[in-house]
Each structure stands twice: as structure tokens, then as C-alpha cells.
Amino acid sequence: MGTKGxxxxxxxxxxxxxxxxxVDVPLPHLDRPFDYLVAAEDDEAAQPGVRVKxxxxxxxxxxxxxxxxxASGHQGRLAYLERVVSAERVLDPEIVRLARAVAQRYAGSxxxxxxxxxxxxHARVEAQAVPVVETPESGGDPPPAPGGWDxxxxxxxxxxxxxEGRAARAVWSALPGEQWPARIAEAAxxxxxxxxxxxxxxxxxxxxxxxxxxxxxxLGAGRHVALNAALGPAERYRRFLAASRHRVPVVVGTRAAxxxxxxxxxxxxxxxxxxxxxxxxxxxxxxxREVLLTRAQxxxxxxxxxxxxxxxxxxxxxxxxxxxxxxxxxxxxRRRSPGMAPTGDDPQLARDPGAVSARLPSLCWQTARxxxxxxxxxxxxxxxxxxxxxxxxxxxxTPARCPHCAGPLGLSGARDVPVCHWCGRASAAYSCPACGxxxxxxSVTGARRTAEELGRAFPGVPVRTxxxxxxxxxxxxxxxxxxxxxxxxxxxxxxxxxxxxLDTWALLSRSDLRAAEETMRRWLNASALARPAPxxxxxxxxxxxxxxxxxxxxxxxxxxxxxxxxxxxxxxxFPPAARMASVTGxxxxxxxxxxxxxxxxxxxxxxxVPVDERDGAGPAQERMLLxxxxxxxxxxxHALHEAAGVRSAKKAALSVRIxxxxxxxx
DNA sequence: TCAATCCGTATC
DNA sequence: ATACGGATTGAC
Numbered sequence: 001m002g003t004k005g006x007x008x009x010x011x012x013x014x015x016x017x018x019x020x021x022x023v024d025v026p027l028p029h030l031d032r033p034f035d036y037l038v039a040a041e042d043d044e045a046a047q048p049g050v051r052v053k054x055x056x057x058x059x060x061x062x063x064x065x066x067x068x069x070x071a072s073g074h075q076g077r078l079a080y081l082e083r084v085v086s087a088e089r090v091l092d093p094e095i096v097r098l099a100r101a102v103a104q105r106y107a108g109s110x111x112x113x114x115x116x117x118x119x120x121x122h123a124r125v126e127a128q129a130v131p132v133v134e135t136p137e138s139g140g141d142p143p144p145a146p147g148g149w150d151x152x153x154x155x156x157x158x159x160x161x162x163x164e165g166r167a168a169r170a171v172w173s174a175l176p177g178e179q180w181p182a183r184i185a186e187a188a189x190x191x192x193x194x195x196x197x198x199x200x201x202x203x204x205x206x207x208x209x210x211x212x213x214x215x216x217x218x219l220g221a222g223r224h225v226a227l228n229a230a231l232g233p234a235e236r237y238r239r240f241l242a243a244s245r246h247r248v249p250v251v252v253g254t255r256a257a258x259x260x261x262x263x264x265x266x267x268x269x270x271x272x273x274x275x276x277x278x279x280x281x282x283x284x285x286x287x288x289r290e291v292l293l294t295r296a297q298x299x300x301x302x303x304x305x306x307x308x309x310x311x312x313x314x315x316x317x318x319x320x321x322x323x324x325x326x327x328x329x330x331x332x333x334r335r336r337s338p339g340m341a342p343t344g345d346d347p348q349l350a351r352d353p354g355a356v357s358a359r360l361p362s363l364c365w366q367t368a369r370x371x372x373x374x375x376x377x378x379x380x381x382x383x384x385x386x387x388x389x390x391x392x393x394x395x396x397x398t399p400a401r402c403p404h405c406a407g408p409l410g411l412s413g414a415r416d417v418p419v420c421h422w423c424g425r426a427s428a429a430y431s432c433p434a435c436g437x438x439x440x441x442x443s444v445t446g447a448r449r450t451a452e453e454l455g456r457a458f459p460g461v462p463v464r465t466x467x468x469x470x471x472x473x474x475x476x477x478x479x480x481x482x483x484x485x486x487x488x489x490x491x492x493x494x495x496x497x498x499x500x501x502l503d504t505w506a507l508l509s510r511s512d513l514r515a516a517e518e519t520m521r522r523w524l525n526a527s528a529l530a531r532p533a534p535x536x537x538x539x540x541x542x543x544x545x546x547x548x549x550x551x552x553x554x555x556x557x558x559x560x561x562x563x564x565x566x567x568x569x570x571x572x573x574f575p576p577a578a579r580m581a582s583v584t585g586x587x588x589x590x591x592x593x594x595x596x597x598x599x600x601x602x603x604x605x606x607x608x609v610p611v612d613e614r615d616g617a618g619p620a621q622e623r624m625l626l627x628x629x630x631x632x633x634x635x636x637x638h639a640l641h642e643a644a645g646v647r648s649a650k651k652a653a654l655s656v657r658i659x660x661x662x663x664x665x666x
Numbered sequence: 667t668c669a670a671t672c673c674g675t676a677t678c
Numbered sequence: 679a680t681a682c683g684g685a686t687t688g689a690c
Contacts, residue, residue: 021678025679034678057677058680074678649675672686677679 010080013043016068019081022110023056023063029645031109034063035072037080046081049089049096051121053082064091064114088126090118090244092261094299099259101294106660107581107637107644108284116280117259122237148183151175151336154326162190162267162302169296169323171314172306173558175336176528177495180306181207181214184269187304189218192249196266196301200252201288203275204487205230206473211252211271219250227253227260255280255288258295267302268292274311274514274521275487279663287661289313308528308558309521312569313576315562325559333556338499338530338537340554342545344404344423360457360500361405367498367538372461372479374536376497381526382450383421383503384468384485391418393432394439403427405542407502411442422502422542450502451483466490486522495531501541513574513665520549520561527553573604575661579633581640582662584611584623589654594624597643600635603628625665636660 020033036054038046046052048067053060060082072078091114099113106113149155154170161168174180188198202208205228212226225239225248243251243260251260255278258268270278270292278288289305290313296303305314305323317323328336343363360368368378390408391400400409400418407422409430417426418440431438455463462480466472472490475482482490486503501523512518523541531537543550552561570577583590590608599605608622628636640658647656 018678023677025677027677030677036678054678059677072678076678078678651675667690669689670687673684674682675684676682 010037010039010041012080013038013040013046015043016070018069018072018078019046019052020066020069021052021054021063021081022066022114023054023061024111024115025056025061026109026111027645027648028109028641029649031103031111031641031645033066035069035074035078037078038068039080042081042084045084045087047087047089048093049091050087051085051090053085055079055082064096064118066091066096086121086123086126088121088241088244090121090240092244094265095259095261097298098291098295101298102286102291103284104634104641105290105294105637106284106286107640107658108286109641112283113286116256116282116286119236119240119256120233122234125234125238126241128238148179148186151332152326152328154324158324158326159187159190162187163194165191165194165196165266167296167300167302169303169317170305170326171310171318171323172304172326173310173328174306174308174528175328175333176308176338176524176530176556177336177532178308178528179214180271181210182218184211184271184304184306185214185218187267187269188215188224188250191267191302192219192223194266196249196264197262198250198267198269199257199260199262199265199292199295200250200269200271201255201258201278201292202252202271203277204254206471207271208252208254209473210491215250215252222248224248224250224252227251227257229254229256258288258291265295265299265301267304268296268299269304269306272307272309272521272525273305273314274307274309274517276518276663283657285659285661285663290661293317307521308524309517310558310562311517311521312562312566315559315566316576319563319566327559335534336532337556338527338539339533340527340539340541340556342541342543342550342554344542344544360454361540361542364500364502364540364542365457367540368458368481368500371497371536371538372458372481374497375477375479376494376531376536377475377478377480377482377492379489379492379496379499379526379529380450380454380481380483381486381489381499381501381503381522382483390421391440391442393435393437394441395437396432396435398432398434400427400430400432400440403430407542409440411440422504424504424543451481454481454483484526486526489526489529492529495535495537496529497531497536497538499527499530499537499539501526501539501543504541504543513569516549517562517565520552520558523549523553524556524558527556573627575665577630578627579630579636579660580662580665581626581636581658581660582623583626583640583656583658585621585656586619586654587622589652589656590622590624592652592654593640593643593647593656593658596646597639599626599639600628600632602632603636633660 019036019038050065052065103110103113191198215224225242246263273289280286343361371378390410402420405423407420409418410421419426451463451465464482466484466488471488475490475492477494527539604627607624611621611623
């Protein structure tokens with residue numbers, strides 16, 4: 001006698017015989033629960049949150065059991081659950097509510113969101129009784145000293161609020177040089193002392209390692225798990241289960257960790273929310289910060305949005321009063337900040353273009369030399385390769401250099417005029433200093449080439465690179481030149497003696513909505529690794545000192561910059577001041593969807609703009625942008641989802657992609 | 667008049 | 679996808 005007796009033999013469970021199931025079918029018009037009967041023999045296992053198999057439209061599909069009910073509103077006859085896949089309740093009711101809210105916000109289906117929220121099952125791991133919780137190896141950051149939050153007037157009261165279980169919500173501007181992983185661990189520990197759980201989201205594996213170690217140091221062993229996107233399916237599921245089974249009160253991880261179930265959630269944390277890896281690339285493309293804030297709202301728990309930089313979205317949280325600011329006083333800030341200076345025009349260079357010092361603006365060169373002589377490492381932030389190829393003389397192949405700052409020249413987009421990758425100045429009438437030729441050709445100068453040149457500029461000093469292929473985590477406190485691309489800067493023990501920011505092209509040559517914010521973020525994140533000025537730390541930015549982001553950097557005032565940015569976006573009607581959505585696909589499909597969509601009043605329709613075809617294959621696609629005020633954001637998402645549902649119900653052949661808050665705007 | 671087939675629609 | 683119902687068609 002097996003568990004799957006013939007259909008006729010099955011009896012419905014006595015209590016709550018109806019199961020509401022979210023079936024794993026991505027069609028938007030089927031985005032609602034379907035009711036099934038629970039067989040008496042499945043009664044015990046068929047609890048809310050388990051995976052089930054059901055017959056749906058003649059097919060076996062998997063799904064999640066959302067809830068049990070006494071009766072169904074369905075008119076026709078109910079089918080039985082085919083089977084309960086396992087009694088493991090992987091879907092917490094809190095996560096279902098969150099997933100629903102996120103699906104609504106992003107015009108997506110619950111099914112799509114649940115795919116992001118619950119990792120694939122691994123039966124063998126599930127069978128093992130007690131999940132193994134890894135212990136991180138020590139190294140890197142010093143153990144946290146108590147009182148780190150004392151540097152911020154609002155810090156100690158905030159920790160008290162966490163310990164008392166209050167729903168304290170804060171935007172935290174970290175001081176330069178801050179041991180932020182330790183601060184986050186302390187906030188987590190305060191919450192845990194109050195008997196509540198914590199979810200922490202960071203951008204990448206390096207940040208995750210640092211927080212992992214800080215949590216270990218503050219909480220002790222086995223009190224948290226780290227969910228790394230790079231883990232294999234078995235280990236990923238093992239750690240998910242450790243959280244789901246409430247074996248640990250704290251979960252830290254990259255963006256998917258925002259969905260981790262924990263018992264009695266008390267605090268959610270996101271670090272560096274401006275990093276674009278927080279945007280989920282799979283449909284419906286939710287952003288980890290938005291998921292996290294929604295979660296805090298629904299769970300009525302505390303939230304901490306921290307970083308050296310501040311996004312427009314974080315600024316909006318402050319300006320609407322949703323969150324309070326945690327920032328240091330100017331006096332403390334001045335004591336902790338490195339000395340900051342811009343450098344632009346440099347008459348020295350023109351006089352001596354062939355000399356070693358011509359490889360860098362002379363202020364950079366002098367600052368770096370001083371730091372190296374003092375035995376300190378120097379960080380050089382350079383542009384990532386591949387965005388803008390640099391150029392060389394078409395005749396003699398001498399790299400074309402900026403007459404002002406000696407940075408590499410590049411040709412951006414359709415313009416013929418070469419522009420400096422470092423300081424952004426255009427060089428209209430360029431002629432090669434070596435041969436006098438005026439024609440240029442594309443070449444590639446990346447971090448490695450820059451490193452070689454710097455190696456020649458500082459003979460006898462080791463040069464190390466950290467970039468996409470090979471990322472250094474830390475460097476020792478000794479004289480070395482460290483060339484890194486944005487986001488790959490190693491942490492220096494004791495801090496860098498000098499930080500040189502040569503990555504200014506992003507600010508000056510990109511039309512992207514977030515170009516200035518992103519540049520600011522990169523500069524602050526690198527500058528935060530410098531020693532404080534009293535210990536000799538200096539930051540030199542190769543850019544025009546009158547530009548607003550440069551001003552904000554020199555004063556270390558991310559709040560001022562974010563407020564300015566947000567005000568500008570309000571004026572222009574850009575997110576987050578307004579809500580935008582994009583509809584992408586073949587022109588007929590896009591037109592069809594928009595014709596069906598019952599868009600809210602005063603929806604602005606912008607476009608279409610052609611989309612660059614990936615690989616050149618496939619028919620041409622276009623993109624339309626829709627814009628509404630924040631008050632109509634929900635109505636816009638609903639209208640788009642509904643229209644997508646109508647299209648999928650009538651089996652429209654051509655698909656369209658709907659993105660609310662698209663990551664790439666202009 | 668009845669069965670075979672087509673089309674649209676729901677999917678529990 | 680598949681399956682079901684109702685409409686449509688065509689042969690007797």
C-alpha cells in the first residue's frame with residue numbers, strides 16, 4: 001500500500017481540507033492561488049510553506065502551499081494535491097507577504113518573486129538533521145573595540161532602540177575609515193540581545209567576508225550564516241535551512257539574502273545601497289534596498305541603510321521622515337577625514353612632458369611619493385577597462401595623453417574629440433608630442449598598463465593591481481602602489497597614506513541618470529580607505545574643484561550631495577522623486593501592451609527609443625518609458641501587470657519586458 | 667441528425 | 679502546455 005492510492009480511494013482531510021497553492025507557472029494571468037484538496041494521508045505534511053506537486057492544466061507542476069482553508073470559493077470540482085514534496089516549510093508566511101508586496105510593486109507575478117526568494121531544494125541536505133555552520137577564518141579587520149557607535153550622536157540611542165526591539169529606522173553616513181563591518185555586527189548583536197533576528201545585505205563577496213568575520217567576533221560561533229551567491233546548490237540550501245529552521249538569529253549575504261527567513265525579525269541592514277549589484281537581474285528585477293525597506297515596513301522592524309555615500313533613495317527616506325539620520329558631527333568628521341585636494345591644470349607638465357612625473361599630475365606624484373617615503377601604501381583608483389577605449393597616435397603608437405593632467409585620452413561615442421579619462425577635459429587640437437601626427441587610433445589602457453607606468457614612476461616600490469580578474473582583499477601597511485578599479489580596492493592595514501582618484505571620466509562623460517551619484521560613491525568608498533589627515537592621509541582627485549561632486553568629496557558631505565541630487569531629480573521628474581517603468585519589446589508588442597493597459601491618469605509616455613540589439617540577431621526592439629507621480633506608482637504597476645495578463649491569456653506571440661525602476665535610465 | 671473538427675478559453 | 683465546451687461543418 002503506497003502513499004499514492006488511486007484517485008477514487010482518497011479522502012479529504014477532516015480539518016481544513018482545502019490547500020491554496022501558488023503554482024509554478026509564470027503566466028501573468030494565472031498569478032493567483034489555486035485551490036486543491038488535501039488527502040487525509042497528506043494532512044500532517046501539507047502545512048503552509050511546503051513544496052507540493054499538483055496537476056495543473058493536465059500537467060504536473062510544482063508549487064508552494066500558501067495556506068490551508070475550510071472551504072474554497074471555486075465553483076468547479078477540486079483536484080487533490082498530487083503529493084507533498086517534503087514536509088520542510090521553506091516558505092515563511094512573512095516572506096509570502098513580502099513577495100506579494102514586491103510582486104505588486106514591480107508588476108510581476110508572485111511565482112517569479114518566489115523563485116528569487118526560495119533556493120532550489122536539495123533533498124540530501126534536507127535529510128541531514130543539523131546544518132553545518134561554517135566558521136570564517138580570521139584575518140583582515142581588527143577585532144571591534146566597544147563604543148564604535150559613540151562617534152555618532154544618534155548611534156548609542158539607536159543601539160538601545162534595537163536592543164529594546166523598537167522599529168528604529170536610520171540612514172547612516174559612515175565616517176571615513178570606519179570599521180563598518182564591526183558597526184553592523186554591533187547593531188546585529190544589540191538586536192539579538194533583545195531576542196530578535198537580523199538580516200544583513202551587502203554588495204559582494206568581499207564585503208560579505210568582512211561582515212561574516214565581524215559577526216563571528218561579536219556574536220561568537222554559530223550565531224549567524226553567510227549566504228553567498230557563489231555557493232553551490234547543496235551548501236546554499238544547507239545555509240538557507242539553518243536560517244529557515246531558526247538555528248541562527250542572524251543572516252548576512254548578497255542580494256538574495258534579503259529574502260532569508262529569520263525568527264522574530266528585528267532589524268534589516270543594507271550596506272552601500274548605491275552599488276548596482278543590488279539590482280536583481282531576473283524578472284521582475286526587484287532592488288534589494290526596496291525589498292529590504294518593504295520588509296521592514298511589513299514586519300514593523302528596525303532598518304539601517306548605511307554607506308560612505310548616500311543614494312537619492314536614502315535621502316528620500318530622510319526627507320519623508322521615514323528614517324532618521326545617523327551621522328557624525330563636523331568636528332569628529334574633520335578629525336577622521338583624510339586631507340582632500342583636487343588637481344587639474346598643471347603647468348609643470350607642459351614644461352616637462354617626457355619626464356617620469358608627466359605620467360601623473362604633479363600633485364598626485366608628490367603626494368604619492370611622500371606617502372611611500374613614510375612607508376605607507378598608496379591607492380590609485382583607475383577607470384575600469386572596456387568602457388571607453390583609450391587612444392594612441394595612429395603613426396607612432398605613442399599613447400595619447402591629456403595635455404592638462406597626462407591622463408589617457410579616449411574617444412567616447414559619436415564624438416571625434418578625444419576626452420581625458422581622468423579629468424574629463426576635451427583635447428580638440430591634439431597632436432602627438434613624439435611625432436607631431438594628429439590622427440589617433442583606438443587602443444586599450446587598463447589598470448595593468450597604468451600599473452606598469454606607475455612602477456616606472458616610483459622605482460623600487462612594489463606595484464600591485466586589483467581588478468575584475470584578480471581582487472586583492474587587503475594589503476599590508478608598507479610602501480606599495482596599489483592600482484585598483486572601482487569596487488576592487490583592497491583594504492590597507494592602518495589605511496592608505498594617499499589615495500589618488502583618476503576615475504573621473506564616469507562623472508564627466510556619461511549621460512546616465514546616476515553618473516554623478518555613482519562617481520561620488522566610488523570616490524567616497526576609495527577615500528574612506530585613507531588614513532585620517534592627522535596621521536598623514538591624503539586624497540587627490542584629478543578633477544575640476546568647482547564641480548559639485550568634487551566639492552562634496554572635498555568636504556566629505558554625502559548628505560549635501562544627495563539632497564542636491566534629489567532636488568534636481570524632483571525638478572526633472574526622475575526617480576526616486578517620480579516612478580518610472582519601461583516596456584521593451586518589438587514595436588507591435590509594445591504598442592499592443594500599452595493599448596491594453598489602463599494606465600493611471602497623468603501617465604507620461606516617453607519614447608520609443610530603439611534598443612541596441614545584443615549580438616545583432618533578432619528583430620529590432622524598442623523601449624517606451626512611462627512616468628507617474630509617486631502617488632500613482634502602485635496603479636501604474638497594477639495596470640502593466642494586468643495588461644501583461646490580458647496578453648498572456650490571449651497567447652500573444654511577441655513578449656514584452658516590463659521593468660519598474662529600470663536600472664539603466666538614459 | 668449526428669459525429670468530427672475547429673476555436674477559444676480556462677487551467678482548482 | 680492540455681483539456682474541455684461550444685460552435686461549426688460536412689456526410690448521410
